[in-house]
Amino acid sequence: MNFPRRPITISALIFLLTVLPLAFPKETSSSTDHQFPRPLILEINESHHLKKSPAAEESELQCTSWRVAAEANNLSPWKKIPDECADYVKEYMEYKGYEIDLQRVSNESVLYARTLNLSGSDGKFSWVFDVDETLLSNLPYYVDHGYGLEIFDGEKFDEWVEKGEAPALKSSLKVYEEVLALGFKVFLLTGRSERFRNITARNLVRAGFRNWDKLILRSTEDNGKTAIKYKSGKRNELVQEGYKILGNSGDQWSDLLGTSISERSFKLPNPMYYIP
Amino acid sequence: MNFPRRPITISALIFLLTVLPLAFPKETSSSTDHQFPRPLILEINESHHLKKSPAAEESELQCTSWRVAAEANNLSPWKKIPDECADYVKEYMEYKGYEIDLQRVSNESVLYARTLNLSGSDGKFSWVFDVDETLLSNLPYYVDHGYGLEIFDGEKFDEWVEKGEAPALKSSLKVYEEVLALGFKVFLLTGRSERFRNITARNLVRAGFRNWDKLILRSTEDNGKTAIKYKSGKRNELVQEGYKILGNSGDQWSDLLGTSISERSFKLPNPMYYIP
Structure with missing residues (x-):
């Protein structure tokens, strides 16, 4: 027996066990038991310990389902996120989910914008952006207010x-700069009140947004209107002025639906609040 | 030197080299080397390794994000599901995700229908249902066709x-029976061709759907129209006949958007295919 050689062979095996996975660096989302790299684990542990508890899994399924329903506009108006999804929404906002979803919508928006031919548009082709949770993030505020778990407090938010x-x-900001560079007129259409015009404009500039064509805020005559009605009315006016709305970005369906709907709309993710 | 043992050890190494790849059968586009569960041995003691691997987690986040974007109508027309989400979509359809999402849309639809007051409607209040993946499930077909991973084959599907x-x-079916009981006129508006009228009606009855007011199929004059245009046209006709469309259920945005849009629309989940 050549004992001096054996440890080397074992080292080689351990080396292989450690290094081989690097040769297969990519995995998929949906590993069920049999799809998981079980053989390696079974030597050490039981594979089912690698899964979430059934209760945690069920809760995640339910809260994902709730979030998908919200994003697909299937829910009736809601005042706050479900209590049982408080941790889920927090993790979604703070970990990777929100960022990944934002990136995907941004990429789709840019791809679409680049397909459009703006020649002969006479400067009348436009893109409409909402402001809150579309261009500007109020996450620093919502961090302190349960990520939508608290009923909305207008005074504190103001x-x-x-x-x-x-x-x-x-x-x-990437979409914004892209559509500006492509030659779109950019309209900012926000539910914020007219009295916040100056601070909103300053905030936008500070955050890097410039050269918009109009910043449209809610005037006193728009008080009491739902967002969908107010925003539809303002889009109607733009269309009457001869503008063609080719893109519209908003985190609320009330930014996107109604009348004078854009050629294509982009629904940014927002599981924290709903504006009818 | 224990030569007799050496070939066995080499065989073991060759075996490992051959078999280990099978333990990592799935790939995605979006993971990088450092996200793989490299130190497998460490999993004995460290509890945080009881979670999914970072690569699997990343892949699930990406495919969930893709699915949410599809449900929120943020994607440009797509021909098939992303390769890297093949297992994700299969698990979603076969495990609990799809069923939970269907139940949620169903519950929301019934809740909404019950809020409507149909008195004085003169029998003109209506609900429009799409057929495929809305009333009838073609899952038995898609099970054999990669859950949307294959390009749609019209002949095989026919x-x-x-x-x-x-x-x-x-x-x-629960929504269907509820709205019938509430007194809605029920219209079935499908992209299926007129030549499938009889088999579609028989299939619907066999599956438990009865007493619809009209089953509208695509006639030769609708050939070549996009679904959104064809369905909008048919809804326009219903509205011209005096019907008020209060609810609309469909698994495609082209069932729901366009003209003569319903008071409220319900987007049933469908990550398998997209119809423009």
Whole structure:
């Protein structure tokens, strides 16, 4: 027996066990038991320990389902996120889910914008952006307010708006700069009140947004209107002025539906609140 | 030197080299080397390794994000599901995800229908249902065709349709029976060709759907129209006949958008295919 050689062979095996996975670096989302690299684990442990508990799995399925229903506009108006999804929404917003979804919408928007031929548009081709949770992120506010678990408090939110410190959604800034460079007229259509015009404009500039054509805010005559009605009315006016709305980005369906709907609309993710 | 043992060890190494890849059968586009569960041995003691591998987690996040984008109508027309989400979509359809999402849309639809006051409607209040993946499930077909991973094959699908064996989506049958009981006129508006009228009607009855007011199929004059244009045109006709469309259920956005849009629309989940 050549004992001196054996440890080397074992080292080689351990080396292989460690290094071989690197040769197959990619996995899929949906590993069920038999799809998981079980043989390796079974030598050490039981594979079912690698899964979430059934209760945790069920909760995640239910809250994902709730979020998908919200994004697909299947839910009736809701005032706050479901209590049982509080941790789910927090993790979604703070971990990777929100960022991945934002990036995907941003990429789709840019791809679409680049397909459009703006020659002969006489400067009348336009893109409409909502502001809150579309260009500017109020996440620093919602971090302190349960990510939508608290009923919306208009006064507290207004105090946050007055600070003018909302950061840009970088993925939206990319779309914004792209459509400007392509020659679109850019309209910002926000549910914020007219009295926040200056601070909103300052906040936008500070966050990197420039050269919009119009910043449209809610005037006193629009008070009491639902967002969908107010925003439809403002889009109607743009169309009457001869503008063609080719793109519209918003985190609420009330930014996108109604009348004078854009050629194509992009629904940015927002599981924290709903505006009818 | 123990020569007799050496060939066995080499065989073991060759065996490992051959078999280990099978333990990592699935690939995705979006993971990188450092996300793989490299130190497998560490999994004995460290509890945080009881979670999914970072690569599997990343892949699931990406495919969930793709599915959400599809449900929110953020994607440009797509021909087939992304290769890297093949297993994800299969698990979604076969495990609990699809069923949970269907149930949620069904519950929301019934809740909404019950809020409507149909008195004084003169029998003109209506609900429009799409057929495929809305009332009838073609899952038995798609099981054999990669759940949307294969490019759609119209001839093969027509052979499946001719069998008339598509089962009901039970969650939709519940909505159907509820709105009938509430007194809605029910219109079925399908992209299926007029030549499938008889088999479609027989299939629907076999699956438990009865007493619809009209079954509208695509006639030769509708050939070449996109689904959104064809269905909008048919809804326009219903509205011109005096019907008020209060609810609309469909698994495609082309069932729901366009003209004569319903008061409220319900987007049933479908990550397998997209019809423009």
